[in-house]
Each structure stands twice: as structure tokens, then as C-alpha cells.
Amino acid sequence: MAKEFVKIFDTTLRDGEQVPGCKLNTSQKLVIAKRLDKLGVDIIEAGFPVSSPGDFKSVVEISNIVENATVCGLTRAVKNDIEVAANALKTAKRPRIHTGIGTSDSHIEHKFKSSREKIIEIGSQAVKYAKTFVEDVEFYAEDAGRTDNEFLARVCEKMIESGATVLNIPDTTGYCLPYEYGEKIKYLIENVKNIHKATISCHCHNDLGLATANSIAGIINGARQIECTINGIGERAGNTSLEEVVMIMRQHPNLNLDTNINSKLLFDTSNLVSDGMGMPVQPNKAIVGANAFAHSSGIHQDGVIKNRETYEIINPLDVGVNESAIILTARSGRAALAYRAKKIGYDLSKNELDLIYPEFLKFADMKKEVLDEDIPLIIKKSL
16 A cells, blocks of 8 residues: 655744744755755745745745745735735745634634634635635644634635635644544544645644644644654744654554655754754754764663664664764673774773773763773773
8 A cells, every 4th residue: 555645844944943042044044945955845934924024035035946845935814914925935936825813712812802703704815815826825723722623623614615725733832632633633534524625734832742742643633744843943842843753654654654855864954953043952852862872771782782673763874873872881881892992993802891891880980971082091901
């Protein structure tokens, strides 16, 4: 059975850039946009054109250079926003306008001081207006995670009728549990008339650490687009991590889902975004963190040295990391010491290793990590 492909909608340059202190200038955005296009993302959300002259310029310039991906501009359900976005996207080979409005009772009552019927009408008019500029229109139902499913289905049905090609179902506050979010997607697929005419998209935030899990629950239940960012950056606790959802699909062939992403560029792309935004990647970050393929426990090290798959479910080469790291600490065993010593030219016999190991432990107790340059000193002192 042929795999189904899930589209990757990258919003690093829009939602990701909303992290305080991570503002990028146009030239920096162009570098990242080129890399995202090379990486194989299907849609690049280039910015929110009406928000500032700089953002407008960035969307224009990104539209000029992107060869393969759809270029998307965000708007509110406001005519002027849509007109500005359409102007910014004029040179894009594959333009998309992303418009929408809040649909939860909380947003309707407190943010808009409106009614459900009025919100549906505003959203519908925005989609219809966007459709006069571009064929590809995505509608976001902001705070869909806390929106009543029956009402959300009505919203989606009306937006498809109005011309929406993609329906974005955001868990804006990161509140949903994976089973709840999955059931929401399933409900929409089963209850929205003409749902086959639109792609359902997951846009999950990480306030409770569930963004990746929720997005995977979404695609298991029929969504076919995931909105995500490199390194999971984004407002508050961040967005769904691109590298995580891509590798989950690839490591679980039973899902029968995949993406167009060239995973061997993931580590390098992570570093490019981190350096450009001045936003370090936490060492224990899945897939691209410095410790993602590092082993310091003696039991783990022995297993990995004998066969990498004993403790690694991903081949580091598949994500652009050259090799696993065997880190020498006081928890390391003889196998790890012999392995690292051999890497720098010392092929130790068992007897030599038995003599060296106690001295290694003394040294390791004094340092957090034993480095390659420390090994000759330990050997000389022991032998």
C-alpha cells in the first residue's frame, strides 16, 4: 500500500519569529527561506504582511526567490489585511493567503464581543475575498482546540462552501490532550459536508508540552498538513517541532505516512535557525539537540559500541549528524574508554585497560567530562 504524504507547513518565519528577541531582518529571512525550500517543506509561511513594512518586504522578497514551496502570507479576516497580503505574494509561483478568526466562545465573547453567526459570516466573507486574489486559501479557526466540535464543524462547512482549500484547526493555547485533539479531527472528517474538498491542518502549541503528540494524533485521525517550526520555536512555549513530526512518521512505518523533507538537512537547518535567531537549542532537544545521540552511561555505551540500535532508534546520519558521541564520565565503563582511546591511536590490551581504568575513574571524578587530550595523560600515569 502506497504511503500517504503529509504536507509540512513551516511557520518559522512567522509564528517562530514571534519569540521575544528573535526578530530577523529580510536578508536573514531569505537565507532561512532558501534553506526551507531546499529542505523540502511544502508551504513556507513567510510572514504577516500588514503587520509592518519590514514584514511586507520580506514576504515580497521570499516570494521572488522560492522555487518549489508554496509561499503563504497570514492575515486577519480584514479586507485590508487580505489586499496587502495579495500584493506581497504577487510574484510567488504558488501563493496562498492564510486568513481566519477566533471561533471559541471565549474569543467570540471577550475578544470580538460578537455572536457565533456573525463570526461565521466574517470568516466566510474573508475567504471569499481572498479567493478573488489567489486560488489557494487557508482558513484558521483560532482557538479551535477550545471550540465546541459541533460549531467548529459548521464553521468548516461554511468555509469550504466559501472556497477554502485548507482548514487550519489550531490548538492555540496548547490545552488539548492528544486523544481530544485526535477526536476533534475525526469528528470534522465525519461530520463536515464536502470535507474531501479541503485539507485539514494541525497547528499545535506547546504550552503543556503536547504540541508534537497532538499533531501526530491529528494526522492519525485524517489531517494531512502539519504547521510547525524548526527547533519548535514560537510564542510562549513554542510550536510543534518540524524535525520531531518528520522523524516520528519516518520511524513508524506502520503509520503509512511520510513527508517530502530531506531529513539529512535537519541538523544543519536547526543550527542555521538557532544561529540566525540567537536562540540556543536545548542540549536534550529531540533529534537535533547536542545530546540527542550522546551516551555517557557505561551500560548504554557498551551497547551502542556493540550495536548502535541497542539504544538508538534513529541513525544519526539520517538527520545529518556524523556519528553518535561516546562521552567519557565517571559513569563510563572500560568499553567506552577503550573505544575513545582507539579513536586517538591507543589500541589497549585487556591488561593495559585494567591498569588504566582505576586511574581513569579518579580523573573522571574530578572532571565532568574526560576529553581526548586527557586520555594520554591518564595512560602515561597508569603505565
